[in-house]
Amino acid sequence: MSLLEFKNVSYRGKDKTILQNVSFQAEPGDFVSIVGPSGSGKSTILRLSCNLISPTEGNIFFDGIDYQQYKPTELRKNIIYCFQSPYLFGTTVMENLTFPYKIRNMEPDFSRIHTLFEKFHMSSDYLERDVFNLSGGEKQRIALIRSMIFVPKILLLDEITSALDVDNTLLVEEVIQSWNKEGLTVLWITHNPEQSRKYANKILTIEAGKKKSFEEVI
Numbered sequence: 001m002s003l004l005e006f007k008n009v010s011y012r013g014k015d016k017t018i019l020q021n022v023s024f025q026a027e028p029g030d031f032v033s034i035v036g037p038s039g040s041g042k043s044t045i046l047r048l049s050c051n052l053i054s055p056t057e058g059n060i061f062f063d064g065i066d067y068q069q070y071k072p073t074e075l076r077k078n079i080i081y082c083f084q085s086p087y088l089f090g091t092t093v094m095e096n097l098t099f100p101y102k103i104r105n106m107e108p109d110f111s112r113i114h115t116l117f118e119k120f121h122m123s124s125d126y127l128e129r130d131v132f133n134l135s136g137g138e139k140q141r142i143a144l145i146r147s148m149i150f151v152p153k154i155l156l157l158d159e160i161t162s163a164l165d166v167d168n169t170l171l172v173e174e175v176i177q178s179w180n181k182e183g184l185t186v187l188w189i190t191h192n193p194e195q196s197r198k199y200a201n202k203i204l205t206i207e208a209g210k211k212k213s214f215e216e217v218i
Contacts, residue, residue, distance in 0.1 A: 003030075003062070004061070009059070018044050022206070024204055029180070033189075033195075033197070035203060038191075045206070050079045050081040050156055052081070062079065085163075086140045088139055088142060092130060093134075096146050097146055101149070109149075113127070116149065117145065119175050151179075154185045155184055155185070176188070
């Protein structure tokens with residue numbers, strides 16, 4: 001059974017059809033690169049995947065069950081979306097990394113947080129830092145740590161390395177790859193042809209809102 005399935009999904013905005021009749025399946029442990037020209041509908045696929053928006057036509061399934069049968073909060077605990085421009089709220093890193101525990105009425109597990117800091121070569125001193133004084137690369141890593149405090153089943157990544165330098169890009173890629181090897185399903189939008197094939201086992205190509213191809217990487 002597929003973990004995520006789009007079945008004849010279309011999405012129409014105010015005056016424009018953004019996606020038209022798109023179908024594909026992602027299996028547990030897949031690493032799917034989503035590629036295509038700017039404005040082709042790639043980010044819309046991720047927004048639909050985490051139930052930020054709903055299809056105009058067609059159906060989306062998670063674990064074989066139609067999205068309409070889930071509470072949105074339940075889906076978003078299992079399907080996490082990391083934006084191209086990371087959004088950190090409040091004033092400190094601490095607020096961001098204790099929030100996933102707060103909404104679950106749990107005490108923060110700082111050993112888990114420290115382990116994630118180590119993965120990204122960051123000091124736990126970051127917990128006390130002001131979010132407004134972080135670089136773009138630091139914000140992106142904090143956003144990823146926040147997303148992975150409770151491991152989801154699917155991680156959605158929207159060009160998350162596009163503003164990073166070479167070293168930070170390699171670091172983030174390696175961490176994402178390690179999570180994928182542990183069983184995390186990844187859908188990653190990228191405009192970098194080399195990156196699109198570097199770790200993916202499948203590539204979904206979208207053009208003008210339509211699926212051009214869905215191929216396995218050999």
